[in-house]
Amino acid sequence: MPNERLVYIVDDDDAVRRSASFMLKHAGFQTRPIESGIEFLRQCKGAERGCVLLDIKMPEMDGLEVQQEMISNGINMPVIVLTGHGDVGLAVRAMRAGAVSFIAKPYEKQELIAALEEGFERLENRDLKEMAASEAQVRLACLTGRERDVLDGLMTGYPNKTIAYDLGISPRTVEIYRANMMEKLRVQSLAEALRIGFAAEKAPTIEAGPIQAK
Template identity: 45%
Template sequence: MPNEPVVHIVDDDEGVRGSLSFLLGCSEIATRTYESAAPFLKAVPVMEHGCIITDVRMPEMSGMELVAKLKSMGVTDPVIMITGHADVPMAIQALHAGVSDFIEKPFSDEAILMAVRTALARQQSRGEIELERDEIRRRLATLSGREREVMEGLIEGKANKVIAYDLEISARTVEVYRANVMTKTDARTLSELVRMVMIARLA
């Protein structure tokens, strides 16, 4: 089908490219693979639309640099970033840069398939983002004032002890509030919580 969405996989690891291409192919999702950012950028003007999967750490041009370049070129296809060296500040930076999803290795087949399907759905219908944003805002509205304060510390990448010091409460109390935040927002990881807050704050 000429309008079939395509997932563009940009990763210097041949094994990762192959396994992702095979996994998505088994789910009848078309893919194109690139060993680095350079050949992908050459293909951008004529590429089929869909979504992009890229690694944070690549030689010559990193995933973050690629995202910035794509943004400057006016490419709006959603980007899913994968990394084996994830941390909260990196997730925040990626999500601020406009990355659709941030997935830490090792990830399950289900996690990457869900991320790809969500990205493709968003690409096909911008209304999906509005619906997701409304649902996330509804969840965030259930947080108490103290839970929201703890959440703000978490998405800034602060450790529990630092948050405890800032709020003048015990680290154990922070852990309780942190658990409440994760439960009420239905976020499975800190990276997912960061992504949800970024979406909620979209204009």
């Protein structure tokens, strides 16, 4: 793994910054720990491009606000969001805004490395686009109606219990549909399933034209 790969670790928790930096340095990355979103935005203007490991909940400016400022200021760096328990709804919003993935704390080393690898693939291949809408729609075509309903609920950021209530089924049944959905899509994480769902939303809508009289 090339040593020049730079990861900005933006988290207000010093212990998280230290542990993530230690882990990533041993995996061959350069790291730049930064204690707040405001400080990151100050430093990253004109700075070396890299991937951003961004905590979703920080004082003064949270991860979503930092991400929006990056978009507004044309700071084109792949973002991997770090979330705590119960922050899935916020992570979904971050992915809808273009984040590569989200990882829940405490995270596994391989999960973090895999997300960063995808981020650097996007960074290093500027022509690499998100999954094509047509490809995503083909992937989704294998789902049953209920499996798609569950995915739609997850894309909205709803927890299983809310999806269950909306669909009039039990949370356990939602878990079964969710597991089947992920197996059919051949994904290992919710973030991967969400990327397919969001990509499919970008497909153009084809409206039926008027019927021509013969």
